[in-house]
Amino acid sequence: MREVDIIIIGGGPAGLSAAISCKREGIDNLLLIEREDRLGGILNQCIHSGFGLEIFKEDLTGPEYAKRYITEVERLHIPFMLKGNVLDISQDKEVVVVSPKGLFKLRAKAIILSMGCRERARGAIGIPGTRPAGIYTAGQAQNLMNIRNYMVGKRVVILGSGDIGLIMARRLTLEGARVLAVVEILPYCSGLPRNRVQCLEDFKIPLLLNHTIVDIKGDKRLKSVTISKVGKRGGIVPRQKREIPCDTLLLSCGLIPENELSRKAGVILDPETSGPIVNEELETNIPGIYACGNVLQVHDLVDWVTLEGEKVGKSAASYVKGGKRNYQWIDARAGSGIRYIIPHRISTERDVEVTLRVSRPGKDKDILVKDRNRLIKKVFFGKVNPSQMIKLRLNKKELRGTKALWVSLR
Amino acid sequence: MIRDLTCIVCPKACKLKVEYSEKGIERIQGVLCKKGQDYVREEIYNPTRVLTSSVRVMDGDLKLVSVKTNRPIPKDLLMKVMDVLYKTKVKAPIKIGDILIKNILGSGIDIVATKNIKGNG
Numbered sequence: 128m129r130e131v132d133i134i135i136i137g138g139g140p141a142g143l144s145a146a147i148s149c150k151r152e153g154i155d156n157l158l159l160i161e162r163e164d165r166l167g168g169i170l171n172q173c174i175h176s177g178f179g180l181e182i183f184k185e186d187l188t189g190p191e192y193a194k195r196y197i198t199e200v201e202r203l204h205i206p207f208m209l210k211g212n213v214l215d216i217s218q219d220k221e222v223v224v225v226s227p228k229g230l231f232k233l234r235a236k237a238i239i240l241s242m243g244c245r246e247r248a249r250g251a252i253g254i255p256g257t258r259p260a261g262i263y264t265a266g267q268a269q270n271l272m273n274i275r276n277y278m279v280g281k282r283v284v285i286l287g288s289g290d291i292g293l294i295m296a297r298r299l300t301l302e303g304a305r306v307l308a309v310v311e312i313l314p315y316c317s318g319l320p321r322n323r324v325q326c327l328e329d330f331k332i333p334l335l336l337n338h339t340i341v342d343i344k345g346d347k348r349l350k351s352v353t354i355s356k357v358g359k360r361g362g363i364v365p366r367q368k369r370e371i372p373c374d375t376l377l378l379s380c381g382l383i384p385e386n387e388l389s390r391k392a393g394v395i396l397d398p399e400t401s402g403p404i405v406n407e408e409l410e411t412n413i414p415g416i417y418a419c420g421n422v423l424q425v426h427d428l429v430d431w432v433t434l435e436g437e438k439v440g441k442s443a444a445s446y447v448k449g450g451k452r453n454y455q456w457i458d459a460r461a462g463s464g465i466r467y468i469i470p471h472r473i474s475t476e477r478d479v480e481v482t483l484r485v486s487r488p489g490k491d492k493d494i495l496v497k498d499r500n501r502l503i504k505k506v507f508f509g510k511v512n513p514s515q516m517i518k519l520r521l522n523k524k525e526l527r528g529t530k531a532l533w534v535s536l537r
Numbered sequence: 538m539i540r541d542l543t544c545i546v547c548p549k550a551c552k553l554k555v556e557y558s559e560k561g562i563e564r565i566q567g568v569l570c571k572k573g574q575d576y577v578r579e580e581i582y583n584p585t586r587v588l589t590s591s592v593r594v595m596d597g598d599l600k601l602v603s604v605k606t607n608r609p610i611p612k613d614l615l616m617k618v619m620d621v622l623y624k625t626k627v628k629a630p631i632k633i634g635d636i637l638i639k640n641i642l643g644s645g646i647d648i649v650a651t652k653n654i655k656g657n658g
């Protein structure tokens with residue numbers, strides 16, 4: 128069986144930057160495996176701009192951002208395999224791949240999971256009515272329109288105000304479709320403010336907050352959806368129902384880490400993020416298996432995905448080279464008002480950057496970092512929003528002697 | 538005149554009420570930094586956007602090449618530029634940064650490719 132020092136699964140921005148980082152750390156025997164016929168991941172279909180503002184201080188489109196890293200992978204002669212679908216990973220790090228050339232087994236010293244995320248359809252499953260043609264997830268529609276040159280419809284309703292839905296509202300409008308409404312059950316928009324302004328307000332597309340879809344009609348093709356206002360306690364307000372004739376419904380109900388492989392390998396997942404539980408090296412419960420990018424936590428900006436990949440590359444390279452391992456991990460926990468915190472375990476021996484998301488939007492809030500009753504750090508935020516990833520740097524001096532880290536919102 | 542604006546310069550996304558006339562901005566309600574003030578002036582008097590879209594490709598490994606305007610264009614030109622893009626077809630191979638349409642609609646702005654497309658020959 129072929130032996131590889133580090134196998135990286137998934138050639139999106141996370142995998143690309145992880146591979147580059149491994150190589151720069153001196154690992155030459157590595158392999159990047161991607162199941163599509165090109166590198167770049169989901170960025171290939173994200174043809175809008177807004178990528179790279181943090182890292183390059185430039186406003187790039189998805190494919191342009193990806194190209195910078197693909198060029199670097201090629202320049203460094205990093206081995207990669209296209210059309211390679213990883214089917215299985217075992218606890219002892221045997222990787223099964225199927226490609227047009229056949230079925231392979233490889234053994235790795237370390238594995239980096241960077242398979243990205245998939246789209247939730249959960250928000251739609253409970254809707255009564257028929258299941259005609261014309262219903263897509265927002266990402267499927269993005270792929271059809273931007274890669275395959277297939278126009279999904281003419282009169283469109285979008286369920287959910289996630290960023291991909293907002294981006295698609297604009298894309299469809301520019302291509303001549305009418306987007307009749309973006310329907311959001313929550314009292315606030317889940318996408319970034321920039322997208323709300325430039326994708327909806329620019330084109331006067333109505334955003335209906337506190338609304339949901341209660342019925343779908345149509346035999347072969349979608350004919351209409353019925354929307355309703357949602358009351359304070361989550362119930363439907365019957366007198367505020369309205370039927371909207373349309374031929375297409377897009378679902379933009381959030382993303383969820385792609386974790387089938389992680390589960391097969393015995394990686395323990397955090398029920399809140401649906402991604403692996405990791406320590407400060409971004410290592411899972413299985414020594415030598417690491418995770419980065421959207422497979423770990425759904426990111427708001429691709430720049431953070433890239434930085435996470437870089438960090439993972441360093442960790443995995445250090446593992447292969449026999450670097451320090453005997454840390455005393457302490458738990459980092461999400462307290463009230465905080466949805467999750469990553470990493471889940473920290474060493475307190477080094478400076479560490481933690482990422483977190485709040486549970487609800489709020490104004491004039493403090494994020495408190497505590498060791499039981501000792502306040503380690505307090506950071507003020509004029510505004511907090513669940514759509515935004517918050518990063519905090521904690522230095523080892525502040526952390527010294529900490530038994531358990533609690534982060535909460537006040 | 539009065540307009541409600543959301544500043545999108547940073548993630549704080551400040552909500553603003555802007556009072557203005559042809560001559561200039563009279564009053565802005567809501568917190569505002571220097572960058573935000575510039576944004577408001579642009580948004581009121583000369584709103585522009587970078588347009589991203591795609592153009593059909595002949596003889597390429599993909600059917601579409603993604604494109605963008607090389608600079609922000611006036612907002613009211615968006616749909617007119619889309620009409621031109623809709624009628625355009627380009628031949629592979631194409632490289633990122635290639636100018637596909639020069640000086641579109643006499644605006645001084647070019648349409649450039651944002652993806653590499655290989656020829657399928």
Ligand SMILES: Cc1cc2nc3c(=O)[nH]c(=O)nc-3n(C[C@H](O)[C@H](O)[C@H](O)COP(=O)(O)OP(=O)(O)OC[C@H]3O[C@@H](n4cnc5c(N)ncnc54)[C@H](O)[C@@H]3O)c2cc1C
Nearest residue numbers: 137138139140141162168169212213242243266420421429
């Ligand atoms: C439809 C969609 C649209 C998005 N739009 C935006 C946006 O506009 N702006 C933004 O900032 N973020 C967007 N995101 C979030 C975006 O995914 C991240 O910013 C970034 O692309 C995540 O990078 P990644 O490398 O973790 O995942 P991805 O880019 O998804 O890359 C994962 C790669 O792993 C490969 N893979 C998965 N499983 C296997 C396997 N078993 N074997 C081999 N290969 C495998 C996939 O083919 C893919 O290429 C979007 C996400 C989705 C799903």
